[in-house]
Amino acid sequence: MNGFFTIVNPSYLLFPALVGTLIMGFVCPLIGSYLVLRRTIFLGLTLPEIAAAGVSFTFWLQQTGVLPEFAQGERSIGMIGSLLFTFLGMALLGYLEQRGKGMAEGRLAAAYAFAGAVTILFMVFNPAGQVDVLNLLKGEVIALSRGELKLLAVVFGLVAMVMLVFRREFLLISFDRDLAFLLKGRQIIWDILLYLLAGIVIALGVIMAGPLLIFGFLVLPALAARPLVSRMSGFLLLSSLLGLVMAFVGFYSSVRLDLPLGPTDVALGCCLIFLAYGLSRISVRGRAALMLGALIVVSGNACGSARTASPIPEARALNPRPLWLAKVKNSTALPLVLPSSNPLRSLAEMAGKVSADYRSSVMDLLRQDLQTEFEQRGFKVALPEQLDARFTALASDPDSAMRLAREGRLSGAVFVSEIWRWEGETQKFVRALVDFKLIEVDDGTVLWERRVQRAIPTPSATNLGQASADAVRAIVRELFAG
Amino acid sequence: MKSPNISIIAKTAMADGLVPLIVMDNISLGYNSSAVLTDVNLAIYPGNLVGLAGPNGSGKTTLFRTMLGLLAPLSGTLVRNCPLAKFGYVPQSAALDPQFPLSVLEIVEMGAYGRVKSFQIFPVHETKRALEVLEQVGMAHVKAKSFFALSGGQKQRVLIARALMVGPAIMILDEPLSGVDEESRQSITSLLIRLSREECLAVFFSSHDLEMVQRVADKIVRVDRGAVWVEERSGS
Numbered sequence: 001m002n003g004f005f006t007i008v009n010p011s012y013l014l015f016p017a018l019v020g021t022l023i024m025g026f027v028c029p030l031i032g033s034y035l036v037l038r039r040t041i042f043l044g045l046t047l048p049e050i051a052a053a054g055v056s057f058t059f060w061l062q063q064t065g066v067l068p069e070f071a072q073g074e075r076s077i078g079m080i081g082s083l084l085f086t087f088l089g090m091a092l093l094g095y096l097e098q099r100g101k102g103m104a105e106g107r108l109a110a111a112y113a114f115a116g117a118v119t120i121l122f123m124v125f126n127p128a129g130q131v132d133v134l135n136l137l138k139g140e141v142i143a144l145s146r147g148e149l150k151l152l153a154v155v156f157g158l159v160a161m162v163m164l165v166f167r168r169e170f171l172l173i174s175f176d177r178d179l180a181f182l183l184k185g186r187q188i189i190w191d192i193l194l195y196l197l198a199g200i201v202i203a204l205g206v207i208m209a210g211p212l213l214i215f216g217f218l219v220l221p222a223l224a225a226r227p228l229v230s231r232m233s234g235f236l237l238l239s240s241l242l243g244l245v246m247a248f249v250g251f252y253s254s255v256r257l258d259l260p261l262g263p264t265d266v267a268l269g270c271c272l273i274f275l276a277y278g279l280s281r282i283s284v285r286g287r288a289a290l291m292l293g294a295l296i297v298v299s300g301n302a303c304g305s306a307r308t309a310s311p312i313p314e315a316r317a318l319n320p321r322p323l324w325l326a327k328v329k330n331s332t333a334l335p336l337v338l339p340s341s342n343p344l345r346s347l348a349e350m351a352g353k354v355s356a357d358y359r360s361s362v363m364d365l366l367r368q369d370l371q372t373e374f375e376q377r378g379f380k381v382a383l384p385e386q387l388d389a390r391f392t393a394l395a396s397d398p399d400s401a402m403r404l405a406r407e408g409r410l411s412g413a414v415f416v417s418e419i420w421r422w423e424g425e426t427q428k429f430v431r432a433l434v435d436f437k438l439i440e441v442d443d444g445t446v447l448w449e450r451r452v453q454r455a456i457p458t459p460s461a462t463n464l465g466q467a468s469a470d471a472v473r474a475i476v477r478e479l480f481a482g
Numbered sequence: 483m484k485s486p487n488i489s490i491i492a493k494t495a496m497a498d499g500l501v502p503l504i505v506m507d508n509i510s511l512g513y514n515s516s517a518v519l520t521d522v523n524l525a526i527y528p529g530n531l532v533g534l535a536g537p538n539g540s541g542k543t544t545l546f547r548t549m550l551g552l553l554a555p556l557s558g559t560l561v562r563n564c565p566l567a568k569f570g571y572v573p574q575s576a577a578l579d580p581q582f583p584l585s586v587l588e589i590v591e592m593g594a595y596g597r598v599k600s601f602q603i604f605p606v607h608e609t610k611r612a613l614e615v616l617e618q619v620g621m622a623h624v625k626a627k628s629f630f631a632l633s634g635g636q637k638q639r640v641l642i643a644r645a646l647m648v649g650p651a652i653m654i655l656d657e658p659l660s661g662v663d664e665e666s667r668q669s670i671t672s673l674l675i676r677l678s679r680e681e682c683l684a685v686f687f688s689s690h691d692l693e694m695v696q697r698v699a700d701k702i703v704r705v706d707r708g709a710v711w712v713e714e715r716s717g718s
Contacts, residue, residue: 037581168595168604175582176592178552178573182566183596183648226583230628235583 007252013429013457016149018251021261024205024217025247027156029225029239030163031198032218036226038174042108043093044218047086047202048211049115054078054085055207056122063126075148079207086203089115090195144208155204159197170194171232213262217243220269227280228287242272258421258433258453312438312480313448315378321412322382324405324441325371327393328363329418336362336422338465362422362468363393366434369476370417377480384408396435402444413447414439421453424464429455430471436479450479501563502527503652503684504549509558511541511548517556518544522710524703526652526686531678533699534688540705542688546571546654549686564652567596570645570683572655575637580630586640587625590616593647615646619673635666642673653677655687659694671698 006012035044058081061067067077089111096107123134144152163170172180173190180187205214221242222235229235250265257264279287330336337359374381384391388408394401396418405414421433431454438448456474461467502525512518518541526532534542547553551566570593590612591604598604616622619639624632629640638658645653655674659667675698678685689695695702702713 037579039579039581166600168598169600172592172595175584176573176578178547178550178571179592179644181552182550182569182571185566226581229583230631231585232583232588 004252007255013459014255014455016146017144018248020144020149020152020208021247021251021265022244023152023156024209024214025221025243025245025265026240027160027163027243028201028205028214028217029221029243030160030236031194031201033222033225033236033239034170034174034194035198036219036222040104041219042105042112043198044202045215046093046108046112046115047089047199048206048214049112049119050089051082051086051203051206052211053115053118053122054081054083054203056119056126057081057085060122060126075207079204082206083199083203085115086199090199094195148208152204152208155200159201162193162197166190166193167236210262213265216262216266216269217246220266220273221246224269224272224276227276242276246272255455258431258455310448312377315374315380317447318413319378319380321380323374323379323438324384324410324412324414325367325374325381326384326401326405326414326416327391328366329393329395329416330361330363331395331418331420332422334422336419336468338362338365338468339463362472363419365469365472366417366419366476369472370415370479373476373480374415384410384414396437398437398439398444398446401437401439402441405439405441410441412441414441422468424458424467424471429457430467431455432471432475434475452478500527503562503564505559505561505563506549506555507559507561509548509560510556511544511553512556513544513553515556517708519705519708519710522558524710524712526684526701528651528684529678529682530684530686530701531675531699532684532686532701532703533695534686534703534705535690535692535695536688536705537690540707542690542705543656545703545705546656546686546688549654567648568651570648570650570653572638572641572645572653572658574656574660575634575641576661577656582630584629585625586616586621586627586629586632587612589629589640590625590643590647593644596648612643612647615643616640618646619643620669633663633666634661635663635670638662638666638670639673642670646677650683652684652686655685657688657690659689659691667694674698 007014007018009015012018032044035041055078058067058077062077093107093111096102097104169180169184169187169190172183173187173194177187180190202214202218205217209217222239224242225235225238229238246265246269250261250268253259253268254261254264279290282290338361339359371381371383384394384405387410391408392404394404394414394416396416401414401416416435416437416439418435419432420435421431423431433451433453436450436452437446439446452475456471458467458470458474461470504524504526506522506524509522510517510520511522522545534545536542544553548555548560549562550569550571551562587609591608593615594604594608594611598608613622613625616625619642621636621639621643624636624640629637632640642653642655642658645655653674658670658674662670671694674685674687677683687699692704696715700715702715704711704713
């Protein structure tokens with residue numbers, strides 16, 4: 001299981017993703033604090049959307065052949081579009097602001113709607129790259145490589161440093177422009193610098209984490225910190241700390257519960273705001289006591305996460321009765337057919353001369369591995385289709401599994417497996433959600449059950465088929481290890 | 483329209499030997515070529531306590547903004563004999579955004595930002611100085627409090643402390659007594675008199691309360707419907 005200590009181990013496969021999320025969680029609130037204080041929160045919402053339109057646009061250009069293929073990969077192309085559109089968007093919004101026509105909120109709302117529409121339209125124009133663009137815009141931080149992490153660390157590190165060095169200038173220009181003018185002369189340079197930094201953070205962050213998560217990191221920690229502090233220095237520090245908490249707890253929950261990172265983090269950030277307003281109503285001592293209590297609970301939970309689940313019962317609990325290993329039920333909307341290892345057959349399949357039925361599936365792999373493992377442990381494994389060829393895959397719901405087993409005149413125990421989710425988005429991991437149950441046929445008692453729900457690292461896989469095979473092996477090993 | 487003639491630090495010695503800090507000679511001022519006040523003639527010397535009286539919307543803030551260089555005059559000559567950084571400006575506290583989490587001490591320290599370099603950690607002697615000016619305005623006991631949690635009168639005194647932190651030659655205060663209780667009015671008024679008399683600071687403040695201005699100021703500038711009258715008080 002992915003416990004607390006597994007996640008913070010540098011050798012953990014998703015460790016770069018964790019560090020990347022923490023970097024974004026720490027630096028984005030430094031910029032976002034000023035967006036909140038200057039009452040330009042909507043800019044933090046609109047710019048990521050404009051950056052997303054840039055990503056979609058550059059992918060479309062590449063598909064039409066206007067842009068060449070880049071050896072550096074999708075993210076580099078997306079980053080160019082993201083940066084370009086972000087700065088163009090900022091320049092245009094700045095120009096309209098200078099002209100002072102219409103309401104600022106109206107301009108931002110229109111820009112947000114337009115950017116959202118353009119993002120979708122360019123995706124529709126580019127059906128071949130639709131999935132790639134969607135994946136990029138979803139912001140799979142989980143797929144962050146060590147090279148990308150270095151880039152993120154350098155850029156965001158520089159941004160944090162500039163924010164720290166010029167904190168007095170940014171405060172003065174944001175809080176009292178007249179005083180800033182008297183003390184330091186025309187100060188437009190600080191406005192430009194602040195928005196330039198915001199543009200860089202947003203453009204890069206959208207590519208790495210998606211627009212939703214970047215907006216969340218920019219704004220939510222600052223909103224949560226605001227009711228708790230009465231000093232600017234404390235506000236910036238607390239915003240960044242809450243950003244770190246949001247990033248870490250969000251990442252941990254996302255990995256443990258197999259939830260998408262962006263929405264998990266954003267939901268957590270919103271909870272932090274409610275919590276902060278609640279805490280602001282009690283005394284400082286009360287707050288400290290509550291924080292300490294929460295820390296103890298979280299630490300206890302983190303340490304407790306190392307506990308192991310119960311393994312499959314031993315063979316003697318069933319013998320001499322047979323263990324009916326039912327076909328694995330596929331409850332995803334995908335066929336989960338593995339790619340062919342024979343290139344000629346693949347070509348024939350593409351030409352429509354061979355059916356895809358010859359290929360094995362994830363369900364077949366899982367069942368084979370389960371059968372081998374059960375037999376090695378002394379179970380008398382039987383396959384229901386050997387009794388009746390019409391036997392279908394059994395659902396993990398005990399009632400329907402028991403009913404089908406009885407109708408098929410099985411006796412003893414039946415082992416059912418149901419795949420709810422199986423996604424190998426990159427060749428680094430497979431996201432799986434699989435239910436396993438050992439059910440007594442006579443009375444429907446569930447003798448043992450387990451749900452495996454997590455991203456399974458598949459570092460040595462060179463293609464999606466191999467990744468699925470590795471993931472199946474890891475799951476079966478986990479079931480029998482406990 | 484005549485183009486404005488602005489001289490910063492013109493070192494113009496006046497006939498009587500005293501150098502005025504600011505001279506406005508036949509100035510018209512306003513926004514986008516539309517004049518709010520015309521033919522403004524005014525000189526402010528060190529130690530002057532000048533009151534600017536007029537109803538709301540008569541151009542008091544526009545006059546201040548022009549003096550501070552935030553607005554260019556439409557015509558006429560404006561001479562400043564001290565740098566802008568020596569202007570201690572006290573805005574109306576309502577003009578500041580309460581969204582900012584700022585303590586009283588942080589607000590006052592802002593007055594030193596012109597002297598502190600970006601890379602520099604805020605110097606200890608500047609913090610000491612901030613505490614001194616807070617003491618001077620009688621607000622040292624609330625230094626750690628949130629600025630926006632203070633009463634109107636307390637906020638004004640903290641903003642005066644911030645202006646003093648600049649090390650000003652001239653203080654410009656925009657409606658320092660508006661929205662302030664009677665006790666604070668008296669304490670702010672006596673503070674302004676003290677700064678002018680004891681520290682020889684030029685103090686230029688505005689108010690829509692003519693009676694109060696007449697009681698306190700030694701030079702009164704009255705503005706109404708685009709016209710300006712300057713009235714010297716006896717003994718000034």
